[in-house]
Amino acid sequence: MKKIVIPIIALLVASCGGDKPEEVKKSNPIAVTVSAVTENNNEPFVTASGTIEAENSANLSTRMMGHVTKIHVKVGQKVMQGQLLVSVNNTDLQAKKAQVDASIMQAQAAFNNAKKDYDRFVNLFAQQSASQKELDDMTVRYEMAKANLDAAKQMRNEVVAQFAYVNLTAPFSGVVTNTFVKEGDMANPGMPLISVEGASGYQVTARVSENDIAQIQNGMAVTVLLKSKNTEIKGKVAEVSLSSKNTGGQYLVKINLDKTDAKILPGMYTTVKFPIEKTAKVTTDKILIPTEIIFTNGDLKGIYTVSQQNTAVLRWIRLGRTFGNQTEVLSGLNANEKYILSADGKLFNGAKVSVK
CATH class of the missing domain: 2.40.50.100 (RNA polymerase II/Efflux pump adaptor protein, barrel-sandwich hybrid domain)
Structure with a gap:
């Protein structure tokens, strides 16, 4: 039985193994559209990431x-x-308030009694029936009673103020x-x-790097891209922080948003575009690619490039900031290197491609 089974299995394996290369050879290349990486040397704006917050x-x-x-x-x-x-x-505060109220009643009674005695001695002194010493002593008693009453009332104000907490x-x-x-x-x-x-108004708090903060001024009109809604909202710079000591080396900039029909909520992520004056010349070496062509596999971000043998090559890349509908590539892609924008079929690593 073993001599019969083994040749049959071997035949099946050989047959399956022979069909796969034949299919690959006969498969037609996938038509793709490519674009070459270009360095961005003169952007008309500075961008920064931010989050929406309520003004109050x-x-x-x-x-x-x-x-x-x-x-x-x-x-x-x-x-x-x-x-x-x-x-x-x-409960403790209520008990304290009751004690203070009792102290006020006691102080009020002492004050009323002292005031009557004081008024009486003033009349007696005017009629030369009381000495100056007696009037002075009664005056001191009256002033002390008045001060005790005022102190009791202020203590009551303190207790009442604590009820607000x-x-x-x-x-x-x-x-x-x-x-x-x-x-x-x-x-x-x-x-x-x-x-x-x-709920009266919203603002954006953006974090700007030290290379860009000098170009941002109060009152500057900016454009805010709301990532979750893919919507742009106008706004104006309201505050510019001049220190990054407590913000991790980045400067906080607050932008007041104009009224919009878009439903926005605190905590939403945004990209803020700060316009640069025409006289300002900015030279950068940013490599930007369309955000829509980037695909995600867990924490990995990748795109497809074209090899010299006209095959699709999966390339993992590290991304930076987002600039409108483009994303900065920090590593994994070089200048003047071609990458695939679109394909007429499903791409995979090693697939034959033909450039349109």
Whole structure:
């Protein structure tokens, strides 16, 4: 039986092995369109990546320690200025307020009594029925009672002001973007409890390199490319940071966006184009390719190039910044090297191609 099976298997293997090269030889080359890499030597703009932020945003916290008794809003809910957002247990504060109120009543009674005595001694002194020493002593008593009453009232103002930190209200109209605690959690002084962002306007915070920051001025009109929407929005530079000490060597630039019909949300990624004055000459050696031809395999980015034998060669590349609909290639592709823009069939590494 072994002598029969082995030749049959061998025949099948030989038959399958012989068909594959024959198919490759007979397959027609894939028609492709190619483009040569060119160095970009004079761009009319400087670009920088950025994110959209609300013009008004705040993380609200309390100065009082206590349990969170109630969260009155949910994430994504619209709120009005002054609307109650979070309540923190204020039993200790209520007790302190009661003590202060009692102190005010005591100080008020002492002041009223001292004022009556003072007025009486003023009349007696005018009638020469009381000495100067008696009037001076009564005046001191009256002033002390008045000062004690004022101190008690100021203490009450301090307690009342602390109630603003146990009942957190919206500082402006907007949207609740996050809640950092749940009901029953312990709130500590300075710990963020809830965040609110205004819905009146948006701005972009971009990070600009030290090579480009000198060309950016306040009031400069810019174009902002919203990557997720593939939409361009106009805007103006509102702030230019003059230090990169705390921003990793890059300078922060804030841009106020014009009104647009596009639905934009805080956190969206953008590319900002800063125009350069015509008198400014910029020389760079950036290699740019169309973003649409780049494909992704996990963390790898690649394109297809054409070899001298007219075959498709898969080339892994390292990418830099995005400039509109083009992306910078940092490594993996040389100047004047051809790469495939489009193909009439499915490409794979080693496929025969014919250039249109």
